[in-house]
Amino acid sequence: MAKQRALFLDRDGTLIRDAHYLKDPEKLEIIETAGPALQKVKEAGLLLFMHTNQSGIGRGYYEWADVHACNARMYQEFGWSADLFCEVCIAPESPEEVGGYRKPSPKFELEMIEKFDLSPSSCWVIGDKWIDPQTALNSGMNGALVRTGKPIDPSLEEKASRHGVKIFDDLAQFISLELKL
Secondary structure, three states, X not given: OOOEEEEEEOOEOOOEOOOOOXXXXXXXXXOOOHHHHHHHHHHOOOEEXXXXXXXXXXXXXOOHHHHHHHHHHHHHHHOOOOOOOXXXXXXXXXXXOOOOOOOOOOHHHHHHHHHHOEEEEEEEEEEOOOHHHHHHHHHOOEEXXXXXXOXXXXXXXXXXXXXXXXXXXXXXXXXXXXXXX
C-alpha cells in the first residue's frame, strides 16, 4: 500500500491574517482563498495537519482557552468541519525553550510520519516564515513559503532558493501550481 501524502500548515499568516499575539477571536481575519484550496486538497485524499507556534502561552500573554477560541472561530469563518485536520499541534513554548514542539523542531512532523505512515518526500510544510520550510527540511519533507503573512525580503528569497523552497502568493496558488489541484 502506498504511503500517505500530507500538508502541514502554519496558522498565522497562512490560514488567517497574522495578528501580533492574537487572543481575541473577534480580531481573527481569515485568508479567504485558503478555505476552498484546502477543500480541494481534502477531496484529493491528502491528509491535513496544522502546526502553529503560540509562544504567547509560554510568555503569559494569553491562555490555552484563547488559542482554542481563535481556532474555533477560524473553523466557523471557513465553514470547516471539526475533522478537517487529522491532528493539530499548538506549540506553546517560548523561543528560549528547547525540546518541545516549537517550529523549526520537526518533533510533530516526525510523530505524524510514524502515526499516519506518511511518505516524507510526498509531504509539505507550508507557512509564511522561514521556520516553516526549515521544519520541513528538518523532517525530510518539502517546504514552501506563502506571501500572505510576514514579508519575504530578498535575503529570504535567496535562502529559499538555495534550499529548493518555492515561494507562492498564497496557499491557493501553491495547491494549484505545485499539487496541480
